[in-house]
Amino acid sequence: MGIIKAINLAFEYIRRDEEGNVEGILRAVDGVNLDIEQGDFIAILGHNGSGKSTLAKHFNALLHPTEGSVWVEGKDTADAASVWDIRQTAGMVFQNPDNQIIGQVVEEDVGFGPENLSVPTEQIWERVEESLKAVGMYKFRKHSPNKLSGGQKQRVSIAGVIAMHPRCIILDEPTAMLDPNGRKEVIRAVRALNQAEGITVILITHYMEEVVYADKVYVMDDGKVVMQGEPRTIFSQVEELRRLRLDVPQVTELAYELKKSGLPLPDGILTIDELVEELKKLKCSGTGVDYVIDS
Amino acid sequence: MSLILDHVNYIYGEDTSMAVAALRDVNLVMGDGEFIGLIGHTGSGKSTLVQQLNGLLAPTSGSVYFNGNDIGDKDYNRKELRSKVGLVFQYPEHQLFEVTVFEDVCFGPKNLGLSPKEVELRAYEALKQVGISDEQFYQSPFELSGGQKRRVAIAGVLAMKPDILILDEPTAGLDPKGRDEILGQIRKLKEETGMTIILVSHSMEDVAEYVDRIIVMNQGSVIFDGLPREVFRHYDELEKIGLAAPQMTYVMNRLQQEGFSVNADAITIEEAKQEILKSLKRG
Amino acid sequence: MLRDITLGQYYQTESVIHRLDPRVKLVATICYILSLFLVDSVWGYLAAGLFLAVMIRLSHVPFKFMVKGMKAIILLLALTVAFNLFLTPGEPLVSVWKLTITKEGVRVAVMMAVRLTFLIIGSSVMTLTTTPNNLTDGMEKLMKPLRKIRVPVHEIAMMMSIALRFIPILLEETDKIMKAQIARGADFESGSILKKARALVPLLVPLFISAFRRANDLAMAMEARCYRGGDNRTKMKPLIYQRRDRLAYIVLALYLVGCFVIG
Incomplete structure (x- = not known):
């Protein structure tokens, strides 16, 4: 079994009116089966609203399946006792760089995760140093995050996750708010982590040029996985991708x-x-x- | 209808030790129904520049003229200017605040002091121009999808009937289809109304096939200004400042270097295809 | 450019005062303020002034930054002085129209002015030499005993530091929304108070929505990084008293004793 496995996963958002009556049910993820191998670089593609972000939040136990199950390193995400282990194994980076940095100084932000994991002080410093070096942000360690560019902030966020020593890192549209330079910076850092450290990467995006190097691509539409395979196989289906509101x-x-x-x-x-x-x-x-x- | 920038300089935090020159000696003439792409990466000064155009920021030195009048003059009516030079900010959906889509679009024309009837007429027209259907008029703007919210916000500026429409990164955060839809809508608007449109973007590829003039900014200065294909010929220099020309430019230049007899100016996929087929035919 | 505003008024430089544990500075500041109200003689004030002068000297912060804090309270200071000057009963000194300045009045007024000035400059020494972050940490640790009576000390400290991080971001956002609405013809400047208040609606609604969205995102990001409250958390920068901190406490104690003896 791979590091992350989803079996018949479905998730429903329930919309309620002011009195709390059910107004509508949105099936955001619908019958997804995935098996992700340790060390792989996986890309999940899909247009806005295709359910890809909802799916990603399941790998980190931020959301729990309405039906089916998700397993991270053999642990069921529905099991409340293993939630914190799962979050440590599968770290997550979000879209908006401003809204996920907690510290007022770069190094303190990177230390936030290890602090929560009760890592002893000396080791926190070691982890912060190695993580910032891994994303090339070590020289900015004393800076205020407010003065960094978008790409730099996202690299700090990635360092913050690596400092928790995860085996897998999930990036939920990390480049959607960045300019081309920032996008390149972030993708370069992510690829380096995958290749040098062997960390499993799950990249959620709608930019095609970012998935060219992935080992495997999943394409989502309407909550379902509608295509999967190597990038080359996926990209040969130009018409189908266009129909799914995607570019090549x-x-x-x-x-x-x-x-x-x-x-x-x-x-x-x-x-x-x-x-x-x-x-x-x-x-x-x-x-x-x-x-x-x-x- | 023209905007002229005459030796415009702008310095942020002028009196402080952290003064930053955001614009350096910018000279431009824009207007007369042009469709312009203003390109530069974050921090190149392009957002500062557009805020000069409707008087939100005043130049540290130099002048901006609209229809021949200096907008920096003391008695110049800047409120009217803002209705003539419409500026749609980045992520404009974040500024929506009214209870319904329709009321939100009314905000601009209402501020111009128009009669209620005229206000509603304009709001209706603007919403139609951006392709919002009647059923959505009385919905809360917050219930719409990301792309629709953005159209509503654009309508909010269109309803002021500007002569010049400036859109700052109108495609930021949209997926490919949403991006094509909004750019298509803007092109249609351009064709129907003939107004001058300035698209601000950090992506050459996005605007290349839409605009007929590209202005490239770097470190506060205009470094290229011309037809897209002329500007893209400088793809090496563009690369150096972190801006890429459209992928087709690279393909065609590579082919040319490899001895194919192709015209490297092709920008769109269709043009590139024709060029390649032609060159193979010639052998 | 609003992001460049540093909150509080931390002055970046190297000094022994900067390096002191924030708890020492907090305690010292409180004690110093108490001492100002304890002493009641010229010698006492001289001691307090001397102590303050030494601290300023040690902090390496230019004196003009210390005085900056005074500008905000100059009116308050003037009022206090005036009230005490004219309204203290006692032996008349000068009499102008219905106002009489008494000998006691002068004494009290001068005393109050000195007290207030010392108080403001004294607290400035703390805020100028301690980062807001550090200050929050110090407060959290000092207030720890209050947890026994169920005061959520860690949560308060966390809230303070999140606020400090987001205030510049929200300020910039306000500026952006304001400009966007001005571009749509909004007018935030002219008109009656009522009109001005109504003009704020297009500003506040989007701002609140944005703040909530950010809060939601941040909460999720914190959870994803295994945040679960203050229990069992280790510290990257734990506050540990050094020799200089213990020394500082001794100096402080000596000063307080001195004040008692003289004052």
Whole structure:
């Protein structure tokens, strides 16, 4: 069994009117089955309102299933006794960088988690140092978080989670409020953690270029997992992704359009390098020329 | 209808030790139904710049002219200016406050002292322009989806009937479909009304296919100003200041370097496709 | 730019006073204020003034920052002086119209002025040399015994530090919403008080909504990081008395004894 497993997970939000009568039920997550392996980089894609954030909050026991169950390292999230173990195993980073930093000084914020876990003082300092170094924010340790850029704040938040020594880190749209620079910074830090420390990463996003390097991608719509597989497999289904209100990277779309016009290109081209290589092959062999002349 | 910035400088916290120059000698002429993309990353001065345009901030030195009048003049009617130069802030849905969508949109025109009938007419028109349906008029704005809330907020500014509409990061936080929808709506608005629109963004890719002029800001200065394809030719310099040109620019330049006879100015996927097919045909 | 406002008025520099445990500074400040009301002689005030002067010197904070705090209470000071000057009964000194200045009046007025000045500058020494964070920590630890009578000491301290972190953010947000509404023709400046109050609605509603959203997010983020109240928490920066702190307590005790003897 993997580090995180969801079995037939469903979650319903119940809306009530002023008197407390049930006005409507929204099934935000509907029959999701997942099995995530330790050390993997997982991406969960979906448009706003597809249920991806609600799903993520289950991995950290912030929400509990209406139906089905979620297991983190073999522990049931519905079991009140293991909630704190689960939250330590699976740390969580949220969307708004301002609303998750508690400390008034960077290093104090990173120390907040370990303090809650009753880690002895000396070890807190060690953990704070290593975590800030892991995300490249060590030189800002004495700064006020208010004076950092969005990308820097998110890296502090990530350090705050790593300091709890989790085996898995869940990032709920960590880049949605950042500019392109900030987005790159954060994704770079996350990939480094996954590769160097072997921490399992679950990245929730709607930016396609961020999931290119994932081991596995899940696509959600209307509370259900509607596609899953390697990025290449997912991105080869351009029409389907569009129907799900998602983008594909522009190169992938260009390759897809070229293929539709008859060029014999492979499915799911993800980078500019790949496309250029393939086009060069075509040019040398003259295959493309045949087609274009034929048509 | 034009806005002219003449040697505009702006310094934050001028009298303090922490003075920061947010704008450095900015000279621009904008207006006449242009569709402009104002691009720069966070802290480049683009948000400061747009606040100069409707008099929310006054230049430390230099002047801003609207239709030939200096808006910094003592007796200049800045309240009227703000109705002519409409500014939609980032995350504008966070400023909604009324009980219903319709009343919220009425806020702007009401402040202009118009007759109740005119106010309602304008609110109705503005909500239609952004594609809000009649059933939603009397809902609470807080019950709408993120994208809809944002349209309502935009309608709130449109209802003042501005000649120039400035939108600061109108797509921030929206998903790809929501982003395309709102930009499509803005394009439609542009086509229908012919008003001047300035889109402020940190993403070239988002605005590239919509606008017909791009102004790039860095560290408080305008560093490029021109047609999108002209600006994108400087993709190396753009990269250096942390702004990327659209992915197509990179693809086409790479292909050109590899000996393909393509025009590297292609911006949209369609243009790129045609160029590649053409070049393969020529062999 | 509102984010640059530092709350309280902490003055960043290196000094022995800065390094002192915040509990020492809190206790010392309270004792010092008490001593001001205890002494009743010129010698007593001289001692208090001397003590204060030494502290200011040790704190390495420029004197003008100390005096800054005085500006806020200058009116209060003037009123106190005036009241005591004119309304204290006793041997008349000068008489202008219906107002009489008595010898006792002068004495009391001068005494009050000195007391107030020392009091304000004395507390400034504390706030200028202690970060708000540190101060909250100190208060939490000092008030710990109150937990026995069910005062939620940890929660109060946590609330204070969260408030300190969010005030600059909310100030900036207020500025943003205000500008957005001005761009929609709102007017926050002119008009009667009633009109001004009504103009605040478009400002306060979005501000409250935002504050609640932030509170909700923060609560979730704290929970996700295993926060469950003050029990069993360790401290990254625990307050532990050092030699200098014990020394400071001795100095303080000596000062208090001195005041008793002289005053």
